[in-house]
Amino acid sequence: MSVRTVSQLQKGEKAVIRSFSDRLMSLKLLEMGCVPGCEVRLDAVAPLGDPICINVGGCYSLSLRLNEASTIEIE
Amino acid sequence: MKQENIKIALVGNPNAGKSTLFNALTGLRQKTGNFPGVTVEKKSGTFRLVGGSGQPDRDVTVVDLPGTYSVYPKSADEGVVMDILANPKHPDYPDAVIVVVDASNLQRNLLLFTEINDLGLPTILALNMLDVAASMKLTVNAVQLAMQLNVPVVKINARTGEGVPILQQAVSTLVDKKEKPSVKYFYVPKGNEPALIEEVKSLHQLDNDYVALQYVCQHDNFSFLAQPVRAKLDGLIEKYEFDETGFLAEETIARYKTIKPIVDKAVKSEGISEQPLWTRKLDKILLHPFWGYVTFAIILMVIFQAIFAWASYPMDWIDENTAALIGWTKEVLPAGVLNDLLTDGIMAGIGGVIIFIPQIAILFGLVSLLEESGYMARVMVIMDKVMRKFGLNGRSVVPLISGVACAVPAIMTTRSISSRHERLLTILVTPIMSCSARLPIYSILIALIIPSTKVLGIFNMQGLVLFGLYFLGLAGALVSAWILSLFIKRTEPGYFMLEMPTYKLPRWGHVGFMMYDSVKSFVLEAGKIILAISIILWVLSSYGPSDHMEVAEKKVVMSMSSASAEERGAAVASARLENSYAGNFGRFIEPAIRPLGYDWKIGIALLASFAAREVFVGTMATIYSISGDSEDVLTVKQRLVQEKNDQGGPMYTPAVCYSLLIFYVFAMMCMSTIAVVYRETHGWKWPLIQLGYLMVLAYVSAFAVYQLMS
Numbered sequence: 001m002s003v004r005t006v007s008q009l010q011k012g013e014k015a016v017i018r019s020f021s022d023r024l025m026s027l028k029l030l031e032m033g034c035v036p037g038c039e040v041r042l043d044a045v046a047p048l049g050d051p052i053c054i055n056v057g058g059c060y061s062l063s064l065r066l067n068e069a070s071t072i073e074i075e
Numbered sequence: 076m077k078q079e080n081i082k083i084a085l086v087g088n089p090n091a092g093k094s095t096l097f098n099a100l101t102g103l104r105q106k107t108g109n110f111p112g113v114t115v116e117k118k119s120g121t122f123r124l125v126g127g128s129g130q131p132d133r134d135v136t137v138v139d140l141p142g143t144y145s146v147y148p149k150s151a152d153e154g155v156v157m158d159i160l161a162n163p164k165h166p167d168y169p170d171a172v173i174v175v176v177d178a179s180n181l182q183r184n185l186l187l188f189t190e191i192n193d194l195g196l197p198t199i200l201a202l203n204m205l206d207v208a209a210s211m212k213l214t215v216n217a218v219q220l221a222m223q224l225n226v227p228v229v230k231i232n233a234r235t236g237e238g239v240p241i242l243q244q245a246v247s248t249l250v251d252k253k254e255k256p257s258v259k260y261f262y263v264p265k266g267n268e269p270a271l272i273e274e275v276k277s278l279h280q281l282d283n284d285y286v287a288l289q290y291v292c293q294h295d296n297f298s299f300l301a302q303p304v305r306a307k308l309d310g311l312i313e314k315y316e317f318d319e320t321g322f323l324a325e326e327t328i329a330r331y332k333t334i335k336p337i338v339d340k341a342v343k344s345e346g347i348s349e350q351p352l353w354t355r356k357l358d359k360i361l362l363h364p365f366w367g368y369v370t371f372a373i374i375l376m377v378i379f380q381a382i383f384a385w386a387s388y389p390m391d392w393i394d395e396n397t398a399a400l401i402g403w404t405k406e407v408l409p410a411g412v413l414n415d416l417l418t419d420g421i422m423a424g425i426g427g428v429i430i431f432i433p434q435i436a437i438l439f440g441l442v443s444l445l446e447e448s449g450y451m452a453r454v455m456v457i458m459d460k461v462m463r464k465f466g467l468n469g470r471s472v473v474p475l476i477s478g479v480a481c482a483v484p485a486i487m488t489t490r491s492i493s494s495r496h497e498r499l500l501t502i503l504v505t506p507i508m509s510c511s512a513r514l515p516i517y518s519i520l521i522a523l524i525i526p527s528t529k530v531l532g533i534f535n536m537q538g539l540v541l542f543g544l545y546f547l548g549l550a551g552a553l554v555s556a557w558i559l560s561l562f563i564k565r566t567e568p569g570y571f572m573l574e575m576p577t578y579k580l581p582r583w584g585h586v587g588f589m590m591y592d593s594v595k596s597f598v599l600e601a602g603k604i605i606l607a608i609s610i611i612l613w614v615l616s617s618y619g620p621s622d623h624m625e626v627a628e629k630k631v632v633m634s635m636s637s638a639s640a641e642e643r644g645a646a647v648a649s650a651r652l653e654n655s656y657a658g659n660f661g662r663f664i665e666p667a668i669r670p671l672g673y674d675w676k677i678g679i680a681l682l683a684s685f686a687a688r689e690v691f692v693g694t695m696a697t698i699y700s701i702s703g704d705s706e707d708v709l710t711v712k713q714r715l716v717q718e719k720n721d722q723g724g725p726m727y728t729p730a731v732c733y734s735l736l737i738f739y740v741f742a743m744m745c746m747s748t749i750a751v752v753y754r755e756t757h758g759w760k761w762p763l764i765q766l767g768y769l770m771v772l773a774y775v776s777a778f779a780v781y782q783l784m785s
C-alpha cells in the first residue's frame with residue numbers, strides 16, 4: 001500500500017504528519033506550523049471539493065489545495 | 076543615552092494584529108481587516124514617549140510592516156520586512172522591534188520571533204489576541220515566557236488598547252539599556268554552514284551570524300546589495316555546496332523543536348484546545364457545499380439591494396436640495412459671467428457628485444464588514460477552484476471584491492498573491508470590476524430607462540439591472556483573465572495555503588470610520604478633479620474660436636424669429652455651445668462615437684472623463700445646464716430626460732443608455748489606476764496593454780449593444 005496523504009483524509013479524521021514529498025512546498029508548510037509529528041484533522045471541504053481546511057495541532061485552521069495537501073504524508 | 080528619536084518596527088505573522096496595534100499606538104487609521112495579507116507596504120506613524128524623572132519627552136517613529144510567517148519572504152509584500160531588518164543603513168532600520176504574536180497560536184507565531192531575535196535586534200514580545208486564546212480555553216503565562224525567551228513580554232489587547240501604555244514603557248526601557256546584550260541564538264547551524272557564515276561575515280563586516288546567513292539565502296531580494304556583491308555570494312554558495320532548500324527545512328524543524336518545550340511550559344490548556352465554538356459553527360454553514368454558495372449569493376444580493384434601494388432616499392433628498400440651492404444662488408447673486416460659472420459650472424458639477432455619497436458610504440461600509448468579520452477568507456476558499464479555472468487564485472477574490480470600491484488599493488492588495496503570474500493576471504483584470512466611480516453613471520442611466528418596479532415582490536427592478544452590470548464586470552474580468560492567461564506564460568506553480576482567521580465581531584466604530592474616510596476622500600479627491608474640470612469645461616464651453624459663437628447665435632435668432640422666446644433661448648444656448656471650444660472637441664470625436672449612438676455633447680463628457688470617470692455625470696450636468704434654458708433649474712436626471720436628438724426624439728433612448736452603460740463597464744478611464752499598475756508592474760508595458768485591451772473591449776461591446784438595440 002502506498003503512503004497516505006492529507007488529501008485522502010475523511011472529514012473529521014485525524015492523522016499525524018510524517019514527512020513531505022515536495023521539497024519546496026514543505027518549506028511553506030513547515031512555516032505554517034505543519035511539522036512532522038504534528039496532528040492534523042480534516043475539518044471542511046470547500047463546495048467544489050477543493051481546497052480543504054485542516055486543523056493544525058488543535059491551534060488553528062489552515063486552508064490548502066488538494067495538490068498541496070497531497071505532499072503531506074501521514075502515518 | 077540613546078539618540079532623541081527612537082525608531083521601532085512592528086513585525087509578526089499576518090493577521091496577528093500589528094496594524095490594530097499601530098493604530099492604538101499612533102492614533103492613525105491604518106487599514107485593518109480580519110484576514111491575512113491586509114497590509115502590503117510599510118507605513119509609519121509617531122507617538123510621544125513621556126519621559127519620567129528628569130528625562131525629556133521623546134518621539135517614537137513606528138513602522139507597521141506587512142505580516143510574514145518567517146524571515147524568508149514568499150510574496151512581494153513580505154519582501155519589504157527583511158529589506159529593512161537586514162540593512163542597518165536603511166532609514167527605517169529600527170532601534171527595537173515589537174514582535175506581535177497571536178497568543179491563540181503561539182507555537183507557530185514564535186517561529187518568526189526566534190528568527191527576529193537571532194538577527195540581533197532588541198526585541199519585545201507583544202502577546203495579542205489573548206481573548207481569542209481564552210475562548211479556546213488557553214491561558215498564557217507571560218512571566219514564564221519572558222524568562223524562557225529572555226525578552227520583555229507584554230500582554231496587550233490591540234483592539235481595546237489594553238496594555239499599550241505598558242508596551243510603550245517597555246520600549247523606552249529597552250532602548251535606554253546601555254550595553255547591547257550579546258545575541259543568544261535560538262538556532263545554531265551545523266556542518267558546512269558555520270565556515271560559510273564566517274567567510275560572509277568577514278567579507279561584509281557583519282557581526283551577526285544569522286544576518287550573514289540571510290545574505291547567503293536572500294541576497295537576490297536585498298535591494299541594498301549591488302549586482303557584483305550578489306554574484307560573489309553566489310560563488311560562495313557553490314564553494315561550500317550550500318543546499319538552500321534542505322537547509323531551510325532543517326532550520327525550521329530545529330526551531331520548532333526548541334520552541335515546543337517553551338510553549339508547553341508557558342501555555343496551559345483546559346481540555347483539548349479547539350477553535351472557538353462560534354467559528355466552528357459558522358464554518359459549518361458558510362463552507363457548506365450547498366449553503367456556502369447560497370449565503371454568498373444572498374450576501375451579494377443584499378449589498379446591491381442596499382446600494383440601490385436604501386440609498387435612494389437620502390439621494391433623492393440631496394438631489395432636490397442641490398437643485399434648489401443652485402436655483403436660489405442664481406437668483407440671489409447678480410446675473411453675469413461669475414454667476415454662471417458658479418451655478419452652471421461649479422455647483423452643477425459638484426452637485427452631480429455629492430448625490431452619490433450615500434451609495435459610496437454604504438458600499439465601503441459593507442465591504443469593510445466582510446473584511447472585518449473574517450468572511451473574506453471563507454470567500455477565498457469557496458472561490459479558489461473557480462478562480463483557478465480562469466488562471467487566477469482564491470486570493471484574487473480580495474482585489475476583485477475591493478475593486479468594487481476602488482481599483483487603486485485593490486491592485487495593491489495583489490502583493491500578497493505569491494505567484495507572479497497569478498498576480499499579474501489579477502492586476503490586469505481588477506479594473507474591469509465596477510468601481511464606485513462608475514456607480515454615478517450606472518445610477519443615473521438606470522434611473523432613466525428602467526422603471527422602479529418590484530420583481531418577485533422583494534427585488535427592485537433597478538437594483539437587479541445594477542446587479543447585472545456588476546455581474547457583467549465580474550464575468551468580463553474572469554473571461555479576460557482566461558484569455559490573457561493563454562498569452563502570458565506561467566513560470567511557476569501557484570499555491571493557495573491560507574490561514575483561516577477566527578470570526579470576529581466587527582468594530583462598529585472602525586466600520587464607521589471606513590465609511591467616513593472613503594466618503595471624505597471621494598468628495599475631496601474626486602471633488603478636486605471635478606471642480607477643476609468643471610471650471611475648465613465651463614470656460615471651454617462658454618467661449619469659442621474667434622466669433623463663431625456669435626455668428627451661430629445670430630443665425631438661430633434670424634431663422635427662429637417666429638418661435639416663442641423660450642424655444643429660441645434654448646436653441647441659441649445649444650448653438651453657442653456647439654460652436655464653443657468644447658463643442659469643437661465634441662464635434663471632432665463625434666464621427667468615432669456615432670456608431671455607439673453618442674452625439675457630440677456626450678463626446679465632450681467622454682473626453683472630460685478620460686482621466687477619471689467620476690467626472691462624467693458632473694460634466695453632463697454642466698453641459699446640459701449651459702445648453703439648457705437657464706430660467707429654471709432642473710436635476711441632472713430631468714435634464715437628461717428633456718434632451719432631444721437631431722431628429723427631435725429623446726436623446727437618451729434605451730439603446731444609447733445601454734451602450735453607454737456597457738462602455739463604462741469595460742473602459743479604463745482612470746489615471747490613478749494606470750499609475751498604480753505602472754508602479755506595481757515596474758514599467759509601461761502592462762498598463763499600456765491593459766489600456767488598449769480595455770478600450771477596444773469597451774468600444775466593441777458598446778458598438779454591438781447599440782447596433783443590436785436600435
Ligand SMILES: Nc1nc2c(ncn2[C@@H]2O[C@H](COP(=O)(O)OP(=O)(O)OP(=O)(O)O)[C@@H](O)[C@H]2O)c(=O)[nH]1
Binds near residue numbers: 092106108109111231
Ligand atoms: N479578538 C481580538 N481581535 C483582535 C485583537 N487585535 C486585533 N484584532 C483583530 O484582528 C484582525 C487583524 O488585525 P490587523 O491589525 O489587521 O492584523 P495585521 O497583523 O496588521 O495583519 P496583516 O496586515 O494582514 O499582516 C482585525 O480584525 C482586528 O480587529 C485582539 O487583541 N483581540
Ligand SMILES: [Mg+2]
Binds near residue numbers: 094142
Ligand atoms: Mg496589517
